[in-house]
Amino acid sequence: MSLRQLKKTLLRFGFWCLIGVLLLYAVFPFYYAIVTSLKPSSALFEVSYWIHNPDFSNYATVLHQASFLRAIANSLIVSLCVVTLALFLSVTAAYALGRVKFRGRGTVLMMVLGVSMFPQVAVLSGLFEVIRALGLYNTSWALILSYTIFTLPFTVWVLTTFMGQLPHELEEAAIMDGASPWVTLTRVLLPLLWPALVTTGLLAFIAAWNEFLFALTFTLTDAQRTVPVAIALISGGSPHELPWGLLMAASVLVTVPLVILVLIFQRRIVSGLTAGALKG
Amino acid sequence: MIKLKLDNVNKQLGGARILRDVSLEIAAGEFVVFVGPSGCGKSTLLRLIAGLDSICGGDLLIDGRRVNDLEPRERGVGMVFQSYALYPHMSVYDNISFGLKLAKTDKISLRERVLKTAQILQLDKLLQRKPKELSGGQRQRVAMGRAMAREPDILLFDEPLSNLDASLRVQMRNEIARLHDRLGSTMIYVTHDQVEAMTLADKIVVLNGGRVEQVGSPRELYERPASRFVAGFLGSPKMNFLTARLHAPGETSLVDTPVLGMTSLPFDSSNLAAGALLTMGVRPEHISLKVAEAAAGIVVTGVEYLGSETYVHLETGQDEPLICRCEVSAGWQAGDRVELQLDIDKLHLFDDDGAALKRTPHIIENLRSDVSLHAVRV
Numbered sequence: 058m059s060l061r062q063l064k065k066t067l068l069r070f071g072f073w074c075l076i077g078v079l080l081l082y083a084v085f086p087f088y089y090a091i092v093t094s095l096k097p098s099s100a101l102f103e104v105s106y107w108i109h110n111p112d113f114s115n116y117a118t119v120l121h122q123a124s125f126l127r128a129i130a131n132s133l134i135v136s137l138c139v140v141t142l143a144l145f146l147s148v149t150a151a152y153a154l155g156r157v158k159f160r161g162r163g164t165v166l167m168m169v170l171g172v173s174m175f176p177q178v179a180v181l182s183g184l185f186e187v188i189r190a191l192g193l194y195n196t197s198w199a200l201i202l203s204y205t206i207f208t209l210p211f212t213v214w215v216l217t218t219f220m221g222q223l224p225h226e227l228e229e230a231a232i233m234d235g236a237s238p239w240v241t242l243t244r245v246l247l248p249l250l251w252p253a254l255v256t257t258g259l260l261a262f263i264a265a266w267n268e269f270l271f272a273l274t275f276t277l278t279d280a281q282r283t284v285p286v287a288i289a290l291i292s293g294g295s296p297h298e299l300p301w302g303l304l305m306a307a308s309v310l311v312t313v314p315l316v317i318l319v320l321i322f323q324r325r326i327v328s329g330l331t332a333g334a335l336k337g
Numbered sequence: 338m339i340k341l342k343l344d345n346v347n348k349q350l351g352g353a354r355i356l357r358d359v360s361l362e363i364a365a366g367e368f369v370v371f372v373g374p375s376g377c378g379k380s381t382l383l384r385l386i387a388g389l390d391s392i393c394g395g396d397l398l399i400d401g402r403r404v405n406d407l408e409p410r411e412r413g414v415g416m417v418f419q420s421y422a423l424y425p426h427m428s429v430y431d432n433i434s435f436g437l438k439l440a441k442t443d444k445i446s447l448r449e450r451v452l453k454t455a456q457i458l459q460l461d462k463l464l465q466r467k468p469k470e471l472s473g474g475q476r477q478r479v480a481m482g483r484a485m486a487r488e489p490d491i492l493l494f495d496e497p498l499s500n501l502d503a504s505l506r507v508q509m510r511n512e513i514a515r516l517h518d519r520l521g522s523t524m525i526y527v528t529h530d531q532v533e534a535m536t537l538a539d540k541i542v543v544l545n546g547g548r549v550e551q552v553g554s555p556r557e558l559y560e561r562p563a564s565r566f567v568a569g570f571l572g573s574p575k576m577n578f579l580t581a582r583l584h585a586p587g588e589t590s591l592v593d594t595p596v597l598g599m600t601s602l603p604f605d606s607s608n609l610a611a612g613a614l615l616t617m618g619v620r621p622e623h624i625s626l627k628v629a630e631a632a633a634g635i636v637v638t639g640v641e642y643l644g645s646e647t648y649v650h651l652e653t654g655q656d657e658p659l660i661c662r663c664e665v666s667a668g669w670q671a672g673d674r675v676e677l678q679l680d681i682d683k684l685h686l687f688d689d690d691g692a693a694l695k696r697t698p699h700i701i702e703n704l705r706s707d708v709s710l711h712a713v714r715v
Contacts (some may be wrong), residue, residue, distance in 0.1 A: 140472075224420060229389050230416075230422040234410070235408075235410030235439045235487075245424055312567060
């Protein structure tokens with residue numbers, strides 16, 4: 058074996074080792090959560106890396122808790138509303154920002170970007186007052202409002218980039234055909250934008266689905282809680298017991314749908330995220 | 338009948354004046370071509386007529402009605418874009434019918450019109466296809482179909498053939514010409530390709546720097562250009578220009594040119610002073626060559642062989658070599674010494690500002706039109 062070949066083999070080996078480490082780093086916690094969730098509480102502290110006798114009692118317990126199911130429903134409603142609202146607002150905003158040339162357009166875009174850099178904690182108390190003043194405390198609307206605020210800068214920014222890339226002549230052709238701006242947007246531009254819509258919609262969905270801080274602050278009762286808070290508040294038989302099995306089962310239950318969604322749309326997400334950067 | 342009239346139309350963008358006082362009349366059924374170098378404002382002018390850009394000053398009238406402030410769809414115009422701009426997610430049928438649907442045409446006549454349009458453009462068999470499944474020429478036809486479907490009185494074309502390869506371009510050019518004969522609608526066509534302009538147009542409008550240089554039939558423009566710009570813009574290879582000086586002004590001008598010597602030419606230069614700087618123009622095909630005696634005449638510096646003809650380059654001591662178009666059989670070679678023969682009737686004279694001098698026709702008959710101008714030694 059020549060030196061060159063040896064070097065090539067070693068490099069390849071090192072490359073796959075690195076990939077292995079990364080994979081382990083990213084996937085192992087989730088894998089161990091699955092393993093844990095499938096153990097009875099008696100076997101919890103036996104360290105094992107393989108599922109020997111899958112035990113579904115944790116899942117059965119979680120799914121029999123009315124409050125947990127209620128939380129999933131809440132999360133679903135809130136996330137879907139956020140996605141719909143954010144997409145509608147950002148598509149219309151992106152049409153203006155990406156297609157119409159007006160004075161101050163750059164300033165508006167920079168402001169949108171700037172707003173997205175505020176940390177959640179910085180606006181938490183202010184937002185709390187706003188929600189109290191609007192009488193939305195402890196309702197799903199409080200979460201929909203606050204999540205939409207935090208999602209919009211991102212969705213507006215991404216969709217504006219996409220919108221700006223669609224050829225101008227397409228819009229002018231629609232104008233020659235007698236289309237109003239609304240018809241141009243909905244019947245000519247939107248059908249071409251749907252990979253971008255899927256990407257941004259999915260990312261907005263994940264953000265809303267996983268959000269914890271606002272959900273904890275703006276809701277009070279079990280009936281209004283979303284999944285992340287509900288999981289955190291699952292308690293065991295005594296104050297000193299942490300029901301790891303239940304927690305893991307609940308976590309897996311709320312993560313798996315997201316993983317499936319991402320796997321389905323992964324190609325779209327990749328093309329969506331990079332299409333803003335490159336021409337063609 | 339006047340279909341479209343532009344009255345001192347101006348367009349400014351930022352501080353730049355894109356169009357300056359453009360006035361133009363276009364008759365119904367005419368095929369008008371706007372031609373000019375890039376940046377001359379020809380596309381802007383088309384977009385003003387379409388209604389995609391707003392007019393800064395002056396009036397645009399269609400059928401005698403001022404349409405400056407009307408929406409594109411209210412003007413009765415259709416437009417074919419340079420990139421076709423077909424709706425990629427719609428079938429050919431939907432592309433063509435989109436405008437009709439928006440105009441709330443009832444279903445039966447909509448279908449009828451789309452099918453009729455498709456038949457004219459030979460798209461009948463492609464109606465269910467998406468644009469990406471079509472060839473360049475087919476896309477071009479769909480773009481025309483979409484513009485035609487609402488049966489506009491005026492069809493606008495913005496450099497429609499520039500995306501096609503050479504052979505398809507010739508084919509589509511002929512199709513557009515046939516379409517014009519068949520529909521009889523007014524067509525306005527923008528191009529920078531002078532062959533398209535010459536072959537398609539009833540009337541060519543040459544634009545330069547936002548101004549109309551000359552309006553006329555292809556033949557008028559080619560044979561009697563009003564300015565040095567038009568003379569140089571139309572024709573390939575372009576017209577040869579020689580710097581000359583006016584020796585004696587009058588109804589016939591006595592002109593001194595460095596290559597051809599003192600010559601009396603039938604141009605009216607009474608309004609110019611003696612000694613004025615002139616430009617003499619002669620097209621490459623209007624120069625004929627004769628073998629000169631050794632050590633006399635002009636030297637051939639290069640020969641370009643094109644198969645059907647050859648371009649002979651001559652060294653004249655001017656900025657650019659003189660080019661003349663010869664038959665291949667003449668067999669000129671670099672290094673040959675030649676004498677020039679020019680047809681006086683085919684010469685052009687321009688004053689210092691580039692405006693063509695007026696011909697004095699009655700004098701042409703008195704002069705021998707095949708007068709040989711013997712070249713002086715370089």
